[in-house]
Amino acid sequence: MRPRVGHIQFLNCLPLYYGLVKNQQILLDIELIKGTPTELNRKLLARELDISPISSIEYAQNHHDLLLLPDLTVSADGPVNSIYLVSQVPITELDGKRIALTNTSATSVNLLKIIIQQKYNFRCEYFVCPPDLPSMLLEGEAALLIGDHALRAFYQKPPGLYFYDLGVEWKEFTGHKMVYAVWAVRKEFAQEKPHLVQRVYEAFISSMQYSIKHLEEIVKDAARWEIYTPEFLTHYFRGLEFSFDEEHKKGLLSYYECLAKQGIIKPIHQLNFIEVK
Template sequence: MPIRLGKIGYLNVLPIYHPLESGLLKNDFVVTSGPPAALNRLMDAGELDLSAASSVEYARHPDKYFLIPDIAIGSRGPVQSVLLLSRRPVQELDSKTILVSAQTHTSAALLGVLKKKLWKISTGLVTGNATAALEAGERPEAILCIGDEALNLRYHPDYPHRIDLGEAWRELTGLPFIFGVWLVSRESWERDGERLEAAARMLVEGKRWGEENIHEICVLAAEDSCLNDEEMCSYFDGLVYDLGPEEQRGLAAFYDCLVETGVLERAPELRFLPRI
Protein backbone atom coordinates (compact mmCIF):
# COMPACT_ATOMS: atom_id res chain seq x y z
CA MET A 1 0.00 0.00 0.00
CA PRO A 2 1.32 3.48 -0.82
CA ILE A 3 1.83 5.99 1.97
CA ARG A 4 -1.10 8.41 2.15
CA LEU A 5 0.37 11.91 2.57
CA GLY A 6 -1.58 15.14 3.12
CA LYS A 7 -0.40 18.42 1.61
CA ILE A 8 -1.64 21.92 2.44
CA GLY A 9 -2.71 23.42 -0.87
CA TYR A 10 -0.82 26.68 -0.39
CA LEU A 11 2.43 28.08 -1.75
CA ASN A 12 4.07 28.03 1.66
CA VAL A 13 4.68 24.26 1.56
CA LEU A 14 6.17 24.26 -1.94
CA PRO A 15 9.78 24.05 -0.66
CA ILE A 16 8.93 20.75 1.05
CA TYR A 17 6.66 19.13 -1.52
CA HIS A 18 8.23 20.22 -4.82
CA PRO A 19 11.19 17.82 -4.58
CA LEU A 20 8.80 15.01 -3.61
CA GLU A 21 6.15 15.61 -6.28
CA SER A 22 8.63 16.39 -9.08
CA GLY A 23 10.52 13.13 -8.59
CA LEU A 24 13.72 14.77 -7.40
CA LEU A 25 13.38 12.63 -4.27
CA LYS A 26 12.00 9.18 -5.03
CA ASN A 27 9.05 8.12 -2.86
CA ASP A 28 5.84 6.11 -2.89
CA PHE A 29 3.52 8.83 -1.58
CA VAL A 30 -0.04 9.29 -2.75
CA VAL A 31 -0.62 12.97 -2.07
CA THR A 32 -3.95 14.51 -1.09
CA SER A 33 -4.01 18.29 -1.24
CA GLY A 34 -6.41 20.62 0.56
CA PRO A 35 -6.79 23.46 3.03
CA PRO A 36 -5.67 22.83 6.62
CA ALA A 37 -9.19 22.30 7.93
CA ALA A 38 -9.84 19.56 5.36
CA LEU A 39 -6.56 17.78 6.14
CA ASN A 40 -7.39 17.95 9.84
CA ARG A 41 -10.64 16.10 9.17
CA LEU A 42 -8.92 13.45 7.03
CA MET A 43 -6.27 12.82 9.66
CA ASP A 44 -8.89 12.61 12.41
CA ALA A 45 -10.86 10.10 10.32
CA GLY A 46 -7.80 7.91 9.72
CA GLU A 47 -7.82 8.55 5.97
CA LEU A 48 -4.22 9.79 5.85
CA ASP A 49 -1.09 8.20 7.30
CA LEU A 50 0.84 11.43 7.75
CA SER A 51 0.10 14.99 6.84
CA ALA A 52 0.67 18.65 7.36
CA ALA A 53 -2.03 19.77 9.78
CA SER A 54 -3.07 22.69 11.92
CA SER A 55 -1.26 23.08 15.22
CA VAL A 56 -4.70 23.02 16.83
CA GLU A 57 -5.44 19.57 15.39
CA TYR A 58 -2.55 18.06 17.32
CA ALA A 59 -3.70 19.83 20.49
CA ARG A 60 -7.24 18.52 20.15
CA HIS A 61 -6.25 14.87 19.59
CA PRO A 62 -2.70 14.38 20.94
CA ASP A 63 -3.46 10.73 21.71
CA LYS A 64 -4.03 10.03 17.99
CA TYR A 65 -0.79 11.46 16.59
CA PHE A 66 2.96 11.73 16.79
CA LEU A 67 4.71 14.93 15.75
CA ILE A 68 7.43 14.61 13.11
CA PRO A 69 10.62 16.23 14.44
CA ASP A 70 12.49 19.01 12.65
CA ILE A 71 9.64 20.12 10.39
CA ALA A 72 6.86 22.69 10.82
CA ILE A 73 5.61 25.87 9.23
CA GLY A 74 5.55 29.16 11.07
CA SER A 75 7.22 32.51 11.45
CA ARG A 76 9.47 34.48 13.79
CA GLY A 77 7.60 37.69 13.01
CA PRO A 78 5.53 38.74 9.99
CA VAL A 79 4.20 35.73 8.11
CA GLN A 80 2.42 37.75 5.33
CA SER A 81 -0.13 35.01 4.62
CA VAL A 82 -2.19 35.12 7.83
CA LEU A 83 -3.78 38.55 7.92
CA LEU A 84 -6.58 40.39 9.64
CA LEU A 85 -7.77 42.90 7.05
CA SER A 86 -9.85 45.66 8.58
CA ARG A 87 -11.69 48.77 7.49
CA ARG A 88 -10.77 50.46 10.78
CA PRO A 89 -8.02 50.25 13.44
CA VAL A 90 -8.15 46.96 15.31
CA GLN A 91 -9.12 48.60 18.62
CA GLU A 92 -12.27 49.94 16.92
CA LEU A 93 -13.41 46.41 16.05
CA ASP A 94 -14.75 45.90 19.56
CA SER A 95 -18.37 44.65 19.27
CA LYS A 96 -18.01 44.31 15.47
CA THR A 97 -18.08 41.06 13.46
CA ILE A 98 -15.09 39.49 11.73
CA LEU A 99 -15.44 37.21 8.70
CA VAL A 100 -13.15 34.22 9.26
CA SER A 101 -11.96 31.90 6.51
CA ALA A 102 -13.48 28.43 6.79
CA GLN A 103 -10.13 26.99 5.72
CA THR A 104 -8.38 27.67 9.01
CA HIS A 105 -8.47 26.33 12.55
CA THR A 106 -5.16 27.50 14.01
CA SER A 107 -5.35 31.08 12.73
CA ALA A 108 -8.89 31.47 14.06
CA ALA A 109 -7.73 30.23 17.46
CA LEU A 110 -4.75 32.59 17.36
CA LEU A 111 -7.12 35.46 16.54
CA GLY A 112 -9.07 34.63 19.69
CA VAL A 113 -5.90 34.75 21.78
CA LEU A 114 -4.80 38.07 20.32
CA LYS A 115 -8.24 39.63 20.80
CA LYS A 116 -8.23 38.77 24.47
CA LYS A 117 -4.59 39.14 25.46
CA LEU A 118 -3.15 41.77 23.12
CA TRP A 119 -5.93 43.99 21.79
CA LYS A 120 -8.44 43.62 24.67
CA ILE A 121 -11.46 43.54 22.37
CA SER A 122 -14.49 41.30 21.96
CA THR A 123 -15.94 40.63 18.52
CA GLY A 124 -18.41 38.40 16.78
CA LEU A 125 -17.15 35.82 14.29
CA VAL A 126 -18.81 34.45 11.18
CA THR A 127 -17.29 31.76 8.95
CA GLY A 128 -17.25 32.28 5.21
CA ASN A 129 -15.39 32.77 1.96
CA ALA A 130 -13.74 36.18 1.91
CA THR A 131 -12.93 36.25 -1.80
CA ALA A 132 -16.47 35.28 -2.78
CA ALA A 133 -17.96 37.84 -0.38
CA LEU A 134 -15.84 40.66 -1.79
CA GLU A 135 -16.59 39.66 -5.39
CA ALA A 136 -20.29 39.76 -4.50
CA GLY A 137 -19.89 43.36 -3.36
CA GLU A 138 -20.00 42.67 0.38
CA ARG A 139 -17.66 44.62 2.63
CA PRO A 140 -17.37 43.02 6.10
CA GLU A 141 -15.85 45.20 8.81
CA ALA A 142 -12.84 42.85 8.98
CA ILE A 143 -11.64 39.61 7.39
CA LEU A 144 -9.28 36.94 8.66
CA CYS A 145 -7.75 35.29 5.61
CA ILE A 146 -4.90 32.83 5.20
CA GLY A 147 -2.64 31.29 2.60
CA ASP A 148 -2.75 32.36 -1.03
CA GLU A 149 -5.99 34.26 -0.43
CA ALA A 150 -4.22 36.50 2.09
CA LEU A 151 -1.39 37.16 -0.37
CA ASN A 152 -3.94 38.10 -3.04
CA LEU A 153 -6.10 40.35 -0.83
CA ARG A 154 -3.48 42.01 1.36
CA TYR A 155 -3.54 45.30 -0.57
CA HIS A 156 -7.29 45.49 -1.08
CA PRO A 157 -8.12 49.22 -1.18
CA ASP A 158 -11.18 48.89 1.06
CA TYR A 159 -9.10 47.38 3.88
CA PRO A 160 -6.34 49.83 4.76
CA HIS A 161 -5.57 48.25 8.13
CA ARG A 162 -3.54 45.04 7.79
CA ILE A 163 -2.58 43.14 10.91
CA ASP A 164 -0.13 40.28 10.43
CA LEU A 165 -0.99 37.65 13.05
CA GLY A 166 2.54 36.25 13.11
CA GLU A 167 3.89 39.68 13.94
CA ALA A 168 1.16 40.25 16.53
CA TRP A 169 2.05 36.97 18.28
CA ARG A 170 5.71 38.01 18.35
CA GLU A 171 4.63 41.32 19.90
CA LEU A 172 2.65 39.45 22.56
CA THR A 173 5.16 36.73 23.44
CA GLY A 174 8.51 37.36 21.75
CA LEU A 175 8.34 33.79 20.41
CA PRO A 176 7.94 32.17 16.99
CA PHE A 177 4.47 31.05 16.02
CA ILE A 178 3.90 27.59 14.57
CA PHE A 179 0.83 27.53 12.35
CA GLY A 180 1.24 23.99 11.07
CA VAL A 181 2.96 20.77 12.05
CA TRP A 182 3.45 17.41 10.38
CA LEU A 183 1.66 14.52 12.06
CA VAL A 184 1.83 10.74 11.83
CA SER A 185 -1.26 8.73 12.68
CA ARG A 186 -0.51 6.46 15.66
CA GLU A 187 -2.83 3.86 14.19
CA SER A 188 -0.84 3.87 10.93
CA TRP A 189 2.41 3.81 12.89
CA GLU A 190 1.39 0.68 14.76
CA ARG A 191 0.50 -0.97 11.46
CA ASP A 192 3.49 0.12 9.38
CA GLY A 193 5.99 1.97 11.56
CA GLU A 194 9.12 1.17 9.58
CA ARG A 195 7.78 2.61 6.33
CA LEU A 196 6.31 5.64 8.09
CA GLU A 197 9.66 6.29 9.73
CA ALA A 198 11.22 6.33 6.26
CA ALA A 199 8.39 8.58 5.01
CA ALA A 200 8.97 11.06 7.84
CA ARG A 201 12.68 11.14 7.02
CA MET A 202 11.79 11.80 3.38
CA LEU A 203 9.67 14.81 4.36
CA VAL A 204 12.54 16.27 6.35
CA GLU A 205 14.87 15.60 3.41
CA GLY A 206 12.40 17.44 1.18
CA LYS A 207 12.45 20.39 3.56
CA ARG A 208 16.25 20.52 3.46
CA TRP A 209 16.27 20.37 -0.34
CA GLY A 210 13.77 23.22 -0.47
CA GLU A 211 15.79 25.38 1.91
CA GLU A 212 18.96 24.78 -0.08
CA ASN A 213 17.23 25.66 -3.36
CA ILE A 214 14.92 28.40 -2.13
CA HIS A 215 15.63 30.79 -5.02
CA GLU A 216 14.49 28.15 -7.51
CA ILE A 217 11.37 27.65 -5.40
CA CYS A 218 10.69 31.42 -5.38
CA VAL A 219 10.84 31.63 -9.17
CA LEU A 220 8.62 28.57 -9.54
CA ALA A 221 6.06 29.88 -7.05
CA ALA A 222 5.91 33.31 -8.67
CA GLU A 223 4.90 31.86 -12.06
CA ASP A 224 1.27 31.40 -11.01
CA SER A 225 1.04 34.11 -8.35
CA CYS A 226 0.26 37.79 -8.06
CA LEU A 227 3.70 38.16 -6.45
CA ASN A 228 6.86 38.72 -8.48
CA ASP A 229 10.14 36.88 -7.81
CA GLU A 230 11.38 39.48 -5.32
CA GLU A 231 8.12 39.57 -3.40
CA MET A 232 7.96 35.78 -3.33
CA CYS A 233 11.49 35.54 -1.95
CA SER A 234 10.56 38.06 0.74
CA TYR A 235 7.57 35.89 1.61
CA PHE A 236 9.59 32.68 1.90
CA ASP A 237 12.32 34.47 3.86
CA GLY A 238 9.76 35.19 6.59
CA LEU A 239 8.74 31.55 7.01
CA VAL A 240 10.13 29.03 9.49
CA TYR A 241 10.25 25.35 8.58
CA ASP A 242 12.01 24.12 11.72
CA LEU A 243 10.61 22.76 14.96
CA GLY A 244 13.62 23.38 17.19
CA PRO A 245 13.67 24.38 20.87
CA GLU A 246 12.52 27.98 20.32
CA GLU A 247 9.72 26.94 17.98
CA GLN A 248 8.62 24.30 20.50
CA ARG A 249 8.48 26.98 23.20
CA GLY A 250 6.30 29.09 20.93
CA LEU A 251 4.01 26.15 20.26
CA ALA A 252 3.74 25.29 23.96
CA ALA A 253 2.97 28.94 24.78
CA PHE A 254 0.18 28.92 22.20
CA TYR A 255 -1.33 25.81 23.75
CA ASP A 256 -1.18 27.45 27.19
CA CYS A 257 -3.01 30.46 25.75
CA LEU A 258 -5.69 28.18 24.30
CA VAL A 259 -6.26 26.74 27.77
CA GLU A 260 -6.50 30.27 29.15
CA THR A 261 -9.04 31.28 26.48
CA GLY A 262 -11.12 28.14 26.95
CA VAL A 263 -10.37 26.45 23.63
CA LEU A 264 -8.53 23.55 25.29
CA GLU A 265 -9.06 21.85 28.63
CA ARG A 266 -5.34 21.23 29.02
CA ALA A 267 -2.19 21.82 27.03
CA PRO A 268 -0.84 18.66 25.36
CA GLU A 269 2.67 17.35 25.79
CA LEU A 270 4.67 17.45 22.58
CA ARG A 271 5.21 13.81 21.67
CA PHE A 272 7.44 13.02 18.71
CA LEU A 273 7.91 9.86 16.68
CA PRO A 274 9.63 7.19 18.77
CA ARG A 275 12.48 7.04 16.27
CA ILE A 276 13.54 9.06 13.27
Protein backbone atom coordinates (compact mmCIF):
# COMPACT_ATOMS: atom_id res chain seq x y z
CA MET A 1 0.00 0.00 0.00
CA ARG A 2 1.39 3.39 -1.01
CA PRO A 3 1.66 6.02 1.76
CA ARG A 4 -1.22 8.50 1.65
CA VAL A 5 0.28 11.99 1.69
CA GLY A 6 -1.59 15.29 2.08
CA HIS A 7 -1.16 18.27 -0.23
CA ILE A 8 -2.30 21.79 0.72
CA GLN A 9 -3.94 23.44 -2.28
CA PHE A 10 -2.49 26.89 -1.62
CA LEU A 11 0.22 28.69 -3.57
CA ASN A 12 2.34 28.95 -0.43
CA CYS A 13 2.99 25.20 -0.60
CA LEU A 14 3.85 25.13 -4.31
CA PRO A 15 7.62 25.18 -3.74
CA LEU A 16 7.36 22.08 -1.57
CA TYR A 17 5.43 20.12 -4.18
CA TYR A 18 6.89 21.49 -7.40
CA GLY A 19 9.90 19.21 -7.27
CA LEU A 20 7.64 16.21 -6.75
CA VAL A 21 5.89 17.00 -10.01
CA LYS A 22 9.26 17.18 -11.74
CA ASN A 23 10.16 13.79 -10.30
CA GLN A 24 7.38 11.64 -11.70
CA GLN A 25 8.81 8.49 -10.10
CA ILE A 26 8.06 9.60 -6.55
CA LEU A 27 4.48 10.42 -7.54
CA LEU A 28 4.09 6.78 -8.54
CA ASP A 29 5.22 5.73 -5.07
CA ILE A 30 2.78 7.86 -3.04
CA GLU A 31 -0.91 8.66 -3.10
CA LEU A 32 -1.15 12.47 -3.08
CA ILE A 33 -4.42 13.75 -1.59
CA LYS A 34 -5.30 17.45 -1.94
CA GLY A 35 -7.25 19.61 0.47
CA THR A 36 -7.38 22.75 2.60
CA PRO A 37 -5.50 22.73 5.93
CA THR A 38 -8.77 22.03 7.75
CA GLU A 39 -9.58 19.09 5.47
CA LEU A 40 -6.11 17.59 5.76
CA ASN A 41 -6.15 17.98 9.55
CA ARG A 42 -9.34 15.94 9.70
CA LYS A 43 -8.13 13.29 7.28
CA LEU A 44 -4.84 12.70 9.13
CA LEU A 45 -6.58 12.32 12.48
CA ALA A 46 -9.24 10.06 10.91
CA ARG A 47 -6.45 7.80 9.56
CA GLU A 48 -7.36 8.69 5.98
CA LEU A 49 -3.81 10.06 5.56
CA ASP A 50 -0.48 8.73 6.81
CA ILE A 51 1.67 11.86 6.44
CA SER A 52 0.47 15.39 5.87
CA PRO A 53 1.08 19.08 6.35
CA ILE A 54 -1.28 20.20 9.10
CA SER A 55 -2.08 23.44 10.88
CA SER A 56 0.37 24.13 13.69
CA ILE A 57 -2.41 24.20 16.25
CA GLU A 58 -3.57 20.75 15.16
CA TYR A 59 -0.25 19.23 16.17
CA ALA A 60 -0.54 20.89 19.57
CA GLN A 61 -4.00 19.48 20.12
CA ASN A 62 -3.01 15.96 19.00
CA HIS A 63 0.72 15.71 19.74
CA HIS A 64 0.32 12.44 21.64
CA ASP A 65 -0.70 10.72 18.37
CA LEU A 66 1.64 12.49 15.95
CA LEU A 67 5.34 12.99 15.23
CA LEU A 68 6.83 15.96 13.39
CA LEU A 69 9.02 15.66 10.31
CA PRO A 70 12.20 17.72 10.76
CA ASP A 71 13.23 20.49 8.34
CA LEU A 72 9.72 21.05 6.95
CA THR A 73 7.29 23.87 7.77
CA VAL A 74 5.45 26.74 6.16
CA SER A 75 6.74 29.76 8.06
CA ALA A 76 7.66 33.43 7.77
CA ASP A 77 9.88 35.88 9.59
CA GLY A 78 7.49 38.81 9.58
CA PRO A 79 5.37 39.40 6.44
CA VAL A 80 3.71 36.22 5.17
CA ASN A 81 1.68 38.08 2.50
CA SER A 82 -1.19 35.59 2.47
CA ILE A 83 -2.79 35.85 5.92
CA TYR A 84 -4.61 39.14 6.29
CA LEU A 85 -7.08 40.78 8.58
CA VAL A 86 -9.04 42.93 6.14
CA SER A 87 -10.87 45.70 7.97
CA GLN A 88 -13.27 48.51 7.17
CA VAL A 89 -11.70 50.56 9.98
CA PRO A 90 -8.18 50.81 11.42
CA ILE A 91 -7.32 47.84 13.64
CA THR A 92 -7.16 50.16 16.65
CA GLU A 93 -10.91 50.74 16.28
CA LEU A 94 -11.96 47.08 16.33
CA ASP A 95 -12.57 46.72 20.05
CA GLY A 96 -16.04 45.24 20.54
CA LYS A 97 -16.62 44.79 16.80
CA ARG A 98 -17.59 41.66 14.84
CA ILE A 99 -14.90 39.82 12.87
CA ALA A 100 -15.60 37.18 10.23
CA LEU A 101 -13.24 34.20 10.35
CA THR A 102 -12.32 31.95 7.45
CA ASN A 103 -13.30 28.30 7.86
CA THR A 104 -10.10 26.98 6.24
CA SER A 105 -7.41 27.22 8.97
CA ALA A 106 -7.52 27.00 12.76
CA THR A 107 -3.91 28.19 13.17
CA SER A 108 -4.58 31.58 11.60
CA VAL A 109 -7.91 31.96 13.40
CA ASN A 110 -6.25 31.51 16.78
CA LEU A 111 -3.27 33.64 15.77
CA LEU A 112 -5.71 36.48 15.10
CA LYS A 113 -7.38 35.96 18.49
CA ILE A 114 -3.96 36.11 20.19
CA ILE A 115 -3.16 39.37 18.42
CA ILE A 116 -6.56 40.93 19.16
CA GLN A 117 -6.67 39.86 22.81
CA GLN A 118 -3.03 39.83 23.90
CA LYS A 119 -1.43 42.50 21.71
CA TYR A 120 -4.29 45.01 21.51
CA ASN A 121 -6.19 43.95 24.66
CA PHE A 122 -9.47 44.02 22.71
CA ARG A 123 -12.58 41.86 23.01
CA CYS A 124 -14.27 41.15 19.68
CA GLU A 125 -17.17 39.00 18.55
CA TYR A 126 -16.21 36.28 16.06
CA PHE A 127 -18.22 34.27 13.58
CA VAL A 128 -17.11 31.66 11.02
CA CYS A 129 -18.07 31.69 7.36
CA PRO A 130 -16.74 30.73 3.90
CA PRO A 131 -13.83 32.88 2.65
CA ASP A 132 -15.77 35.35 0.48
CA LEU A 133 -14.67 38.88 1.37
CA PRO A 134 -17.78 40.86 0.28
CA SER A 135 -20.08 38.50 2.17
CA MET A 136 -17.83 38.52 5.23
CA LEU A 137 -17.77 42.31 5.39
CA LEU A 138 -21.53 42.55 5.05
CA GLU A 139 -21.86 41.01 8.52
CA GLY A 140 -18.56 41.97 10.12
CA GLU A 141 -16.41 45.05 10.55
CA ALA A 142 -13.38 42.98 9.52
CA ALA A 143 -12.55 39.59 8.00
CA LEU A 144 -9.72 37.08 8.27
CA LEU A 145 -8.56 35.62 4.96
CA ILE A 146 -5.76 33.11 4.41
CA GLY A 147 -3.99 31.42 1.52
CA ASP A 148 -5.03 32.12 -2.03
CA HIS A 149 -8.13 34.07 -0.98
CA ALA A 150 -5.97 36.46 1.05
CA LEU A 151 -3.34 36.72 -1.67
CA ARG A 152 -5.95 37.56 -4.30
CA ALA A 153 -7.67 40.16 -2.11
CA PHE A 154 -4.37 41.88 -1.33
CA TYR A 155 -3.33 41.84 -4.99
CA GLN A 156 -6.60 43.46 -6.08
CA LYS A 157 -6.69 45.77 -3.00
CA PRO A 158 -10.36 46.97 -2.96
CA PRO A 159 -10.41 50.69 -2.06
CA GLY A 160 -11.34 51.81 1.42
CA LEU A 161 -10.08 48.70 3.21
CA TYR A 162 -7.19 48.23 5.64
CA PHE A 163 -4.93 45.17 5.28
CA TYR A 164 -3.02 43.81 8.28
CA ASP A 165 -0.51 41.02 7.69
CA LEU A 166 -0.71 38.68 10.69
CA GLY A 167 2.91 37.69 10.23
CA VAL A 168 3.89 41.33 10.79
CA GLU A 169 1.56 41.64 13.77
CA TRP A 170 3.03 38.48 15.35
CA LYS A 171 6.63 39.59 14.77
CA GLU A 172 5.91 42.98 16.36
CA PHE A 173 4.24 41.32 19.33
CA THR A 174 6.72 38.53 20.09
CA GLY A 175 9.87 39.11 18.04
CA HIS A 176 9.59 35.52 16.79
CA LYS A 177 9.10 33.81 13.48
CA MET A 178 5.66 32.27 12.93
CA VAL A 179 5.19 28.64 11.95
CA TYR A 180 1.83 28.21 10.21
CA ALA A 181 2.00 24.57 9.14
CA VAL A 182 4.09 21.53 10.03
CA TRP A 183 4.49 18.10 8.47
CA ALA A 184 3.30 15.31 10.73
CA VAL A 185 3.06 11.53 10.58
CA ARG A 186 0.80 9.30 12.62
CA LYS A 187 2.87 7.51 15.29
CA GLU A 188 1.32 4.19 14.39
CA PHE A 189 2.35 4.53 10.74
CA ALA A 190 5.84 5.74 11.69
CA GLN A 191 6.37 2.67 13.87
CA GLU A 192 5.06 0.22 11.27
CA LYS A 193 6.54 1.77 8.09
CA PRO A 194 9.63 3.85 9.01
CA HIS A 195 11.20 3.18 5.59
CA LEU A 196 8.18 4.76 3.84
CA VAL A 197 8.31 7.80 6.11
CA GLN A 198 11.99 8.16 5.26
CA ARG A 199 11.16 7.95 1.54
CA VAL A 200 8.49 10.64 1.74
CA TYR A 201 10.71 12.87 3.87
CA GLU A 202 13.59 12.61 1.41
CA ALA A 203 11.24 13.40 -1.47
CA PHE A 204 10.01 16.61 0.16
CA ILE A 205 13.50 17.74 1.13
CA SER A 206 14.65 17.13 -2.43
CA SER A 207 11.63 19.00 -3.78
CA MET A 208 12.31 21.97 -1.50
CA GLN A 209 15.98 22.11 -2.55
CA TYR A 210 14.97 21.93 -6.22
CA SER A 211 12.50 24.77 -5.79
CA ILE A 212 15.02 27.04 -4.07
CA LYS A 213 17.36 26.62 -7.03
CA HIS A 214 14.61 27.00 -9.65
CA LEU A 215 12.40 29.78 -8.24
CA GLU A 216 12.30 31.60 -11.57
CA GLU A 217 10.96 28.44 -13.25
CA ILE A 218 8.26 28.02 -10.59
CA VAL A 219 7.17 31.64 -10.90
CA LYS A 220 6.99 31.38 -14.67
CA ASP A 221 4.81 28.27 -14.51
CA ALA A 222 2.55 29.66 -11.78
CA ALA A 223 2.07 33.01 -13.52
CA ARG A 224 0.60 31.27 -16.55
CA TRP A 225 -2.47 30.21 -14.56
CA GLU A 226 -2.76 32.99 -11.97
CA ILE A 227 -3.70 36.68 -12.06
CA TYR A 228 -0.41 37.75 -10.48
CA THR A 229 2.64 39.21 -12.16
CA PRO A 230 5.89 37.23 -12.00
CA GLU A 231 7.39 40.01 -9.88
CA PHE A 232 4.56 39.73 -7.33
CA LEU A 233 4.94 35.95 -7.10
CA THR A 234 8.73 36.18 -6.76
CA HIS A 235 8.34 38.58 -3.84
CA TYR A 236 5.71 36.31 -2.29
CA PHE A 237 7.71 33.08 -2.51
CA ARG A 238 10.90 34.73 -1.24
CA GLY A 239 9.04 35.82 1.88
CA LEU A 240 8.18 32.23 2.82
CA GLU A 241 10.37 29.86 4.80
CA PHE A 242 10.14 26.07 4.77
CA SER A 243 12.84 25.00 7.22
CA PHE A 244 12.48 24.03 10.89
CA ASP A 245 15.58 25.32 12.65
CA GLU A 246 15.93 26.46 16.26
CA GLU A 247 14.42 29.89 15.57
CA HIS A 248 11.34 28.27 14.03
CA LYS A 249 11.04 25.96 17.04
CA LYS A 250 11.21 28.94 19.41
CA GLY A 251 8.53 30.71 17.40
CA LEU A 252 6.25 27.68 17.41
CA LEU A 253 6.64 27.13 21.15
CA SER A 254 5.93 30.83 21.72
CA TYR A 255 2.71 30.45 19.73
CA TYR A 256 1.76 27.44 21.87
CA GLU A 257 2.52 29.44 25.02
CA CYS A 258 0.12 32.15 23.87
CA LEU A 259 -2.55 29.56 23.08
CA ALA A 260 -2.15 28.00 26.52
CA LYS A 261 -2.48 31.44 28.12
CA GLN A 262 -5.90 31.75 26.52
CA GLY A 263 -6.89 28.23 27.56
CA ILE A 264 -7.08 26.94 23.98
CA ILE A 265 -4.52 24.16 24.53
CA LYS A 266 -2.67 22.64 27.45
CA PRO A 267 0.93 23.86 27.85
CA ILE A 268 3.47 22.25 25.48
CA HIS A 269 7.17 22.51 26.29
CA GLN A 270 8.63 20.03 23.80
CA LEU A 271 8.27 19.16 20.12
CA ASN A 272 8.54 15.48 19.21
CA PHE A 273 10.20 14.57 15.90
CA ILE A 274 10.56 11.34 14.01
CA GLU A 275 14.14 10.23 13.52
CA VAL A 276 15.30 10.39 9.90
CA LYS A 277 18.66 9.78 8.29
